[in-house]
Amino acid sequence: xxxxxxxxxxxxxxxxxxxxxxxxxxxxxxxxxxxxxxxxxxxxxxxxxxxxxxxxxxxxxxxxxxxxxxxxxxxxxxxxxxxxxxxxxxxxxxxxxxxxxxxxxxxxxxxxxxxxxxxxxxxxxxx
Numbered sequence: 508x509x510x511x512x513x514x515x516x517x518x519x520x521x522x523x524x525x526x527x528x529x530x531x532x533x534x535x536x537x538x539x540x541x542x543x544x545x546x547x548x549x550x551x552x553x554x555x556x557x558x559x560x561x562x563x564x565x566x567x568x569x570x571x572x573x574x575x576x577x578x579x580x581x582x583x584x585x586x587x588x589x590x591x592x593x594x595x596x597x598x599x600x601x602x603x604x605x606x607x608x609x610x611x612x613x614x615x616x617x618x619x620x621x622x623x624x625x626x627x628x629x630x631x632x633x634x
Contacts, residue, residue, distance in 0.1 A: 516586045516619075516630040526628060530611055531584040532595065533558040537608030541628060543621075545612035548583070549575070549596040554608040562597055574599055583615060588632050590618055 518526045518541050526541040532550065535558035539548075555562065555578065562576040576597040583590040593615055598604060619630040 514587075516588065518628040518630070520625075520627055527607070528611055529586055530609065531582075532580045532609075533560070533582055535559075539609045539611045540604075540607050541616070542610040542612060543616060545610045547594055547596050547614050548609060548612040549598055549604070550609035551601065551604050551607075552576075552597055552599050553601070555595070555597040560595060560597060566596070585611065585615065585619075585630070590615055 516528070518528055520526050528539050528541045530537055530539040530548075532554070535554070537550070537554055537558075550558070550560070555576070558580070560578040560580060562578055564577070565574045566577050576599070578595045578597050579592060580595050581592055583593050595609075604610065616630075618633055620633055622629040622631075
C-alpha cells in the first residue's frame with residue numbers, strides 16, 4: 508500500500524458522537540466521517556467530481572433506497588499517511604452524507620492497527 512509514519516493518527520471521540528478525519532482522494536482534501544460500520548469508503552457526487560473519480564455503472568446500496576456509482580481512486584491519504592489506491596462508492600443523493608465529503612470505510616480503515624480508548628481512536632499504519 509502506501510507509506511508509513513511513526514506518529515499514530517488520533518481521532519477524538521465525544522460522547523458517542525460521530526468522529527471525523529481528514530482524507531485526501533487524488534489530491535483533493537475532504538472531511539470524512541470515521542465509520543467502522545461502513546464496508547467501503549464513499550463520497551458525495553460533488554466530491555467525486557472535484558477529485559476526478561471515474562464513475563462506473565450504477566450499483567444499488569444496502570439500504571435499497573439510493574443508487575451509487577462504483578469507482579477507484581489513484582491515491583488515498585488519511586491525515587498524513589499515504590494509503591495507496593482503493594475502491595470508492597460515489598453516492599448520488601446529496602443528503603446521504605449531510606455536510607461531509609464522505610465516509611471512511613473499513614476497506615481503508617483495515618489498513619491500520621486500530622485501538623479504541625475512552626476518548627479517542629488511535630490508528631497506526633500497518634505498512
